Amino acid sequence: MTVRAQFNRYRFLRAEIITLVCLLGVWAYRLEGDVIANAKATILQQVVKVMPTDSGFRYLGQFHHDSSQLNQAADAYQQLAFREPDSIEAYIGLSNCYRGLSKYGEAVGVLKQLVKAYPDYTFGYISLAYNYTDLNCIKEAIDAYEKAVELEPNLASLHVNLGKAYFRIGKIDAAIESFQQALHINGKLPEAHYELAKAYIGTSEHGLAKDHYHILAGLNENLAEHVR
Numbered sequence: 001m002t003v004r005a006q007f008n009r010y011r012f013l014r015a016e017i018i019t020l021v022c023l024l025g026v027w028a029y030r031l032e033g034d035v036i037a038n039a040k041a042t043i044l045q046q047v048v049k050v051m052p053t054d055s056g057f058r059y060l061g062q063f064h065h066d067s068s069q070l071n072q073a074a075d076a077y078q079q080l081a082f083r084e085p086d087s088i089e090a091y092i093g094l095s096n097c098y099r100g101l102s103k104y105g106e107a108v109g110v111l112k113q114l115v116k117a118y119p120d121y122t123f124g125y126i127s128l129a130y131n132y133t134d135l136n137c138i139k140e141a142i143d144a145y146e147k148a149v150e151l152e153p154n155l156a157s158l159h160v161n162l163g164k165a166y167f168r169i170g171k172i173d174a175a176i177e178s179f180q181q182a183l184h185i186n187g188k189l190p191e192a193h194y195e196l197a198k199a200y201i202g203t204s205e206h207g208l209a210k211d212h213y214h215i216l217a218g219l220n221e222n223l224a225e226h227v228r
Helices: 003-030 035-050 054-066 070-083 088-100 104-117 122-134 138-151 156-168 172-185 190-202 206-219 221-227
Strands: none
Touching: 070 088, 088 104, 088 122, 104 122, 122 138, 122 156, 138 156, 156 172, 156 190, 172 190, 190 206, 190 221, 206 221
């Protein structure tokens, strides 16, 4: 594209933006609800064609994700990642979009880049474990969970998730140890009592299973009913 053509395109898009701002401003004034947010997103989609900004792509990514327009959200987060390669928000946002679209392999690829750039970012490993689980790659999920536990050892729910992954590959003792560790951190965590009750039923330790069932019944009747 020649310099003159670029100038004409820039001038045309600026005129288009100004027109949109005026029309959508009147439209948003007359209506209520989410119209203003929709108007802002529509305007920004035009604005970033002429003046791409990190904040613009960040807003569009969040807006489209919240509106369940995951392909559009992914496009915005890809642009944000291109412009801001060290943005955790861009990689997490993009991976969430891919997971929502059932593109688990793509999500794993994005999250691998993230934890390579930020090896101490716990949530990156947790997200990686979720996507490996979706792919039924349980051993890889365990590796990710173990790294997350190493970084954040006092997060009880994380120990529960690790225990569930152990249980899925038949490492019952390791699973029970993880569930017990979760209860050591938070003795009133219903999910930990639930998983322990199931694990003890599986190992025929019915007395221990009953103990956790009774505690669970006082914490969460719905989960207790599943055990029963």
